[in-house]
Amino acid sequence: MPGLVAAVGAAAAAVGLLWRPSADPVTVVTPRGQSARLAGSGLYRYDTVFTATNNTAVDAVVLAFGIPLVVRAWLEHRKASPRGTLLLAGSLGYLLYVYANYALGVAYNPLYLAYVTLLSGSLFGFVAALSETSRAALAAAAADPDLPHRSLSWFLLASAAVTAVVWLQPLVTALLQGTAPDLLDVYTTTVTYSLDLAVITPAAALAGLLVRRREPFGYLLAAPLLVTIVLLLPSISLATALQVAAGISFTPAQVVGPISGFAVLGAVGGWLLARLLRAVPTSVPGPAPDVAVSDVAGRGGETPGSGP
Template sequence: MSRALRRLPGLVAAVAAAAATVGLVWRPSGTPTSVTTPRGQEVQVAGDGLYRFDTVFTAANNTAVDAVVLAFGIPLTVRAWLQHRNGSPRGTLLLTGSLGYLLYVYATYALGVAYNPLYLAYVTLLSASLFGFVAAFSEVDRAALAAAAADPAVPHRTLSWFLLTSAAVTAVVWLQPLVTALRTGAAPELLDVYTTTVTYSLDLAVLTPAAALAGLMVRRRQPLGYLIAAPLLVTIVLLLPSISLATALQVAAGISFTPAQVIGPIAGFGVLGAVGARLLVRLLRAVPVSPLTPTAGAAGVHVHA
């Protein structure tokens, strides 16, 4: 696992930087193409650029995610990686969080973005971020996590409720259009040219139960809960700039929103992002920068017990 972490985060950062740069440079020209889906719907696809076969809505969202990955995701990964290489438990926990975020992004790209010339890059990023995440997850200092679980400076109850609330809200928001589609016999809204909605699949099958599990474990002060919480918090924090920029690009591309459709998501994720950022900082501060000595580690575990 240690050998994997000497190289995989660097590979993820390099390939992600190249892929995100291509996505930002090779943008649609603003001339969409109208197509008819197999379900008989008329939808607008981007028509040119890297995301030419994605809908105008999704292409704008992909461009926003590329910008956030380049501006925040990659620098965060590189910084955490360098800290990990210096033996920092805090750096390893942050590396777990940043690689978990990139895993979520490129699982979405590899499985959900319409085929384009960067498909193999997305598959590479999915694989490298997955195995890098697993390696980082296994390398986090459990004694340092136990010390964080026993630290009174960490808002344990708030963190637990935040994770449980995030799980519940995600489930309600995504299940509503799916249940409506089942009831009416129609396709879910915004399915458009796609065969399935990958975001629904990942969020309902992975993120929602992970957030619920982490929330319950944090409530019991179990160290594993704090480890699971790290990538969830990083992902939630980076959703705010992604959604804000995506909305701006979608409006610029001619997509109409009501004021409530613009203000609601941005305000909602603004609150979640702000609270999540504060909780992430408090959690990271509770994890030591340097490895715990055997005595300190034992003391941390003893206090938790």
């Protein structure tokens, strides 16, 4: 399954990067009576200029980081490395997030079936990787005194809170004003908002609480969240550069704020991900050795709790 995801994902991302717009954007009127600019040509011709440039940035990050990460983790997983299996779950979780957005949110284009394939492959590969991750290895990570457990817990809880606040603010404002959220444009709903609020936010909160209690499942759940957070920084930075080049205007605060914010999140998330992977053994921990009868005899035949 990871091999299929890597092959199809690399091909889809490459097509997205090579099949770029070759004409001016097309202005259309949305069903809500607003005007929006579509890319007009290229793979993402029916997406808005804002979304098309964001998709191009994601394609570049998937091809440069996401696919190599899956391949590397898969090779380690095939060597029965718990660390490799955990990283495989993390990298497939990232691709699951990406292609859930693509399959459900990108305007229909010739790669639709590829997006559905990637959504299915990354979903079932992710579930398989979760189920195959050694619980003994996760327990070892949970007991590792060198892993910053409290920092990891607070980071996950803070990520959940920030995501909820950032996405709920425009949605609640639009609801109170009786209008559509900004940047909805020609789309019927906000898929990214839906996934982030329904899946990412509660998953991050749950992981943070479980890590605080040193529950092994919390560390398993943290891996895909950390990988996704780390890879958001290059995605947002490149998307902003492409959007500015495409003529979308931003205030300095709109550029500096998100990039600097995600730079901090990416740096901290990368550090925590590295520490988490380091705490996971490279081989499955074995059971504690039984005490041999000869060892007991050598100690005078004493048994626990025996009297003089």
